[in-house]
Amino acid sequence: MQTDGTQGPALPSPPSAAASAQEVELKLAASPEDAAKFGRLPLVKSATTGRAVTRHMHSVYYDTPDLALKAQGMALRLRREGTRWVQTLKGAGRVEGGLHQREEREVQVPAPLLDHGALAAWGVNGVLADPEQRMRLQPVFTCDFKRTVRHLALSDGTRFEVCTDRGAIAAGEGIDRISEIELELKAGSADRLIDFGLVLLEEVPLRLEPRSKAERGYALAEKRAEAPTKASAPALRPEMSVTDAFRTVVFACVGHLQANQGGAIAGADIEYLHQARVALRRLRSAFSVFNRAFPRAAVEDLLGELRWLGAQLGPARDWDVFTCTTLPQLAGAFRDDAAMHALSERAEALRANTRREVAEALAAKRYTALLLRLNGTFYRAPWTAVDDQAAAALRAAPLGQFAAEVLTRRHHKTVKRGRKHAELDASGLHRLRIEVKKLRYAAEFFSALYERKTVRAYTGVLAALQELLGTLNDAATVERLCQVLREGRDEAAFREALGAVRGWAAATAHDQLQQLPQVWKRFRAAEPFW
Numbered sequence: 001m002q003t004d005g006t007q008g009p010a011l012p013s014p015p016s017a018a019a020s021a022q023e024v025e026l027k028l029a030a031s032p033e034d035a036a037k038f039g040r041l042p043l044v045k046s047a048t049t050g051r052a053v054t055r056h057m058h059s060v061y062y063d064t065p066d067l068a069l070k071a072q073g074m075a076l077r078l079r080r081e082g083t084r085w086v087q088t089l090k091g092a093g094r095v096e097g098g099l100h101q102r103e104e105r106e107v108q109v110p111a112p113l114l115d116h117g118a119l120a121a122w123g124v125n126g127v128l129a130d131p132e133q134r135m136r137l138q139p140v141f142t143c144d145f146k147r148t149v150r151h152l153a154l155s156d157g158t159r160f161e162v163c164t165d166r167g168a169i170a171a172g173e174g175i176d177r178i179s180e181i182e183l184e185l186k187a188g189s190a191d192r193l194i195d196f197g198l199v200l201l202e203e204v205p206l207r208l209e210p211r212s213k214a215e216r217g218y219a220l221a222e223k224r225a226e227a228p229t230k231a232s233a234p235a236l237r238p239e240m241s242v243t244d245a246f247r248t249v250v251f252a253c254v255g256h257l258q259a260n261q262g263g264a265i266a267g268a269d270i271e272y273l274h275q276a277r278v279a280l281r282r283l284r285s286a287f288s289v290f291n292r293a294f295p296r297a298a299v300e301d302l303l304g305e306l307r308w309l310g311a312q313l314g315p316a317r318d319w320d321v322f323t324c325t326t327l328p329q330l331a332g333a334f335r336d337d338a339a340m341h342a343l344s345e346r347a348e349a350l351r352a353n354t355r356r357e358v359a360e361a362l363a364a365k366r367y368t369a370l371l372l373r374l375n376g377t378f379y380r381a382p383w384t385a386v387d388d389q390a391a392a393a394l395r396a397a398p399l400g401q402f403a404a405e406v407l408t409r410r411h412h413k414t415v416k417r418g419r420k421h422a423e424l425d426a427s428g429l430h431r432l433r434i435e436v437k438k439l440r441y442a443a444e445f446f447s448a449l450y451e452r453k454t455v456r457a458y459t460g461v462l463a464a465l466q467e468l469l470g471t472l473n474d475a476a477t478v479e480r481l482c483q484v485l486r487e488g489r490d491e492a493a494f495r496e497a498l499g500a501v502r503g504w505a506a507a508t509a510h511d512q513l514q515q516l517p518q519v520w521k522r523f524r525a526a527e528p529f530w
Helices: 032-036 042-047 116-121 131-135 190-203 213-221 242-266 270-289 300-334 338-362 365-380 389-396 399-418 426-445 452-486 492-525
Strands: 019-029 048-063 075-081 084-090 094-096 099-109 138-153 159-171 174-187
Touching: 019 190, 032 159, 032 174, 042 048, 042 138, 042 190, 048 213, 094 242, 094 365, 099 116, 099 190, 116 131, 138 174, 138 213, 159 213, 174 190, 174 213, 190 365, 242 270, 242 338, 242 365, 242 389, 242 399, 270 300, 270 338, 270 426, 300 338, 300 365, 300 452, 300 492, 338 365, 338 452, 338 492, 399 426, 399 492, 426 452, 452 492
Parallel strands: none
Antiparallel strands: 019 099, 019 174, 048 075, 048 138, 075 084, 084 099, 094 099, 138 159, 159 174
């Protein structure tokens, strides 16, 4: 199931007996206690029409042994709703920060058996159209939960169906608990769904849930161990508008962030936080990449919130590197040094404090509101209200032309910044690193528009240059963190341990600095791919 904000394969035309719909829903995770009291919220009670109905839902998801439907972004289920059975096929659609949009086909069936006639009419790339493939369909996992359904109507005519689900997904011996609230748009615009979600957020703690029940079920069935997720190239296409490309890039970054937020909160593996921070940096860079076409004034409030989140993640990442990478490299040389052990313990305590701050930030209403507002921005398109003809002209340009102009401008800025790299001090090298990073992110954002081999050759040397400059920056970070560690500790042995750390960092930086001319030369020799 796709979660990167891209459009999945469209579902085929349905048979006349089946219902067809385009779902637009907001999926929100809540604690069981908060989910239970949802219907008592004044906001919900005042908008509810009719009576709430609670049913026991039991779904069985089917696929071939090699999971051919999953590979195509499809989910096929039989669901018992009260006394009736419904067969549903869902397309991948797209997920943007928690707002799910996808096509679905469904038909009522008389018994808990797949309707092969409907499946044949729904045939997708031969999987369901092929009788032999259909005979291979088998249960993969189940969802069993109680669903309370309410219908909400707002004064402006917007209508939602709100489902509160509590239960579990099961595959073999694996169990994944369900406690979520789904708001499905029935009438009105999607931005009103987002507005309602923001108001709900003021009443009860909620988190955006980017994964469908099907995605969670497949993860259980495949016994996939959770692992940090790296960024992938946004699925841009040459025929896209600049606005659609911006939207796709932003929500690819959001998907990357959301994929790592749970691990960053748990703190079990420092790579989750690293990837979450990379995702945030890429997201902020996306606004910079497209800034000439989308006036800053239209998104200034969002940029402020992204800076806030960056300020929460940055210190924790610095202490992660210092405590889990820098100090262990010195441990062998100071194995029995009491002061070095004391230094490590103090660093770990400071790291733990920043880790708690990260967990609090990612679990906060402010973070969820930020993601919702990102969605709302692309529905309302506030930049169209800004009288900027130059920006409007850039949005109207072909995407390939826009990409080439952005990449050329960033390449030239990087070359200019590093032309006298041998004379740069620490702050100058830091600014060069920022330019290299911006260029690399822009190249990766637009990479799907170009031939992969040439893109990889260029971004490969960029990555090497960024890594080297990053190591130099790490040395400057060590110096800053040592200043923090020194506060309140005047013992000679402790100061000596700090001196050893600072000396090691300075020596490492000096070694890296000697390699800079050669790495820079390889970058200058790299052929731009656009």
